[in-house]
Amino acid sequence: MQKAFFIVLEGIDGSGTTTHTKLLGEFLKKKGFKVHLTREPSSSMIGKLLKEALLDDTIPPETDALLFAADRTLHYKMEIKKKLDESFIVISDRYLESSIVYQSSQSNDVSVDWIEDINKFVGYPDITIILDLPPEISLERKRAHLETTGENSEKFETIEFLKRVRKKFLNRAKKKNYIVINSEEKIDRVQEEIQNYVKKI
């Protein structure tokens, strides 16, 4: 029988987490696995509130952190845990590392310890993959996407902020032994690397 497995893709805005979550899901489904794809902010009412908070830079970073933790707790308990109990492979487009890295980059008053503490009711992923590229390139990709969809740019989508976020992702990867994949390459190449890593594990 298939064993449950929890995979998370992380990275700065425009690093391709959404695209690669979908492609990895398709790949694993084709191999015959039961796969559940999900994302954060989630589709819950707190996730919807978060989507609004992402457009409002007057909201205190502490409130952002608490909302993301509340959304994640609901998401984990109501959806992720249930799917894992049913032996699905769950793949999430962003999860806990986004909170640790983004919210601690917003303010010196928001510590990693505190973020871990308010997120202590959720389970940890089996695999965390960090997609890495320079913010100059990721924001260029984001801009093209916004032009075609007509969506508004969010408050974290600036080069200076994303430079801090990128550095923190890379430091966390070293500390926690997460794999870092260069996302500057063509989509197929990046996806191949992700698949090879997941197959190995």
Ligand code: TYD
């Ligand atoms: P979204 O529009 O889903 O971004 P993308 O498609 O680029 O991944 O918005 C998610 C934004 O929220 C993104 O800037 C990362 C940020 N974020 C946090 O700051 N903390 C978190 O815990 C999570 C999950 C996301």
